[in-house]
Amino acid sequence: MTPSDASSGAAADRWSSLSRPPLSAAALQRALVVPGGLWTSVEVTGSTGSTNTDLAARAADLPEGAVLVAEEQTAGRGRLDRTWTAPARSGLFFSVLLRPGPDVPVERWGWLTLLAGVATATGLSRAAGVDTALKWPNDLLVTVEGEERKAGGILAERTGDAVVVGIGLNVSLTEDELPVPAAGSLLLAKATVTDRDPLLRSVLRSLEQWYERWRAAGGDPATSGLQETYAAGCATLGRHVRAELPGGRQLTGTAEAVDSDGRLLIRTADDAHEAVGAGDVVHLRSVH
Structure with missing residues (x-):
């Protein structure tokens, strides 16, 4: 499916869900693409497999600051090639x-995942009044009825x-629509706003601010x-966490800090410290 085909499909069912109106690429472009700003284009496609895959395929022909948004992802990918789907x-x-280059050394590019989380x-928090950990x-x-749940990645x-x-x-997913019971959404976390337009604008503006601050500091996570x-x-x-590391190894201990390379520092039962740069982390319980 081409972007134009996807857009046509989106237009055909434009009012199929009044509580979930489509995004307007033109409105987002007017609001976000400004002289001297980071964002250079905003494209909205009706449906695609993965926005990451699509944007990566076109990266060589696009300037920095291109934004690709999908109303629906059919093969969205998380870490370890897990799929991410939603209505x-x-x-x-x-x-x-x-x-980021040449202002930021390549060895600091790994901070972009953590930077995007902060942004x-x-x-x-600004747009929806919801605490996102x-x-x-x-x-x-997000917290749903006192329970910690994953709402995004x-x-x-x-x-x-x-x-x-x-x-x-996940913005407006109801309990019945969640892919797994442990998932959450902004709606279930009682966000004051679930209109995706102002949410997207706020996240992208925050991302621009944090990225420019980090880049101006040469990618130094402390200075920025x-x-x-x-x-x-x-x-x-x-x-208290369990880190499931590449190669099948597991490490259990207390997560104490994030070091200057973005690695998680875990203190094990024998008081040794190990820096984890890749792997899945499971929250086991709070430490008091």
Whole structure:
């Protein structure tokens, strides 16, 4: 399906769900693409497999700041190639194209996943009055009736001299629509706003602010304030966790900090410290 075909399909069922109106690319473009700003284009497609895959395929022909939004993703990808699907127009599914170099050394590009988490949480707090916690390295958590649930995720992928950062967020999903019982949405977290247009604008503006601050600091997470802000909003720190590492190894201990490379520092039962740069982390219980 081409973007034009997808848009035609979206127009055909434009009013199929009055509570989930379609996004307007023209309105978003007018609001976000401004002289001197980061965002250079905003494209909205009706349905696609993955905005990350689509944007990465076109990265060589696009300037930094291209934004691709899908009303529906049929093959959205999370970490470890997990799929991310949701009803059409029930969430925000978008990817952005960034080129941090030459201002930022390549070894600091890994911070973009954590930066996107901070920016998303900040933007949602401003626009929807909902607290979004960060689970290392790339999950967005909300509280639903006192229970911590995953409402979104982030996937950053390098392609040539660029990084494509994809964000998926459940906005208006009801309990019956959740892919798994442990999932959540802004609606279930009692957000004051579930209109995706102002939510997307707020997240993208927050992402621009954090990205420019980080890039101006040469990607230094401490100087830019990113490391401190991430730690303050990270629900993983202070928790007893199990890290499921590449190769099938597991590590259990207390998550104590995020180091200057964005790695999670875990203190094990024998008081050893290990830095985890990749893997799945399971929250086991709070440490008192």
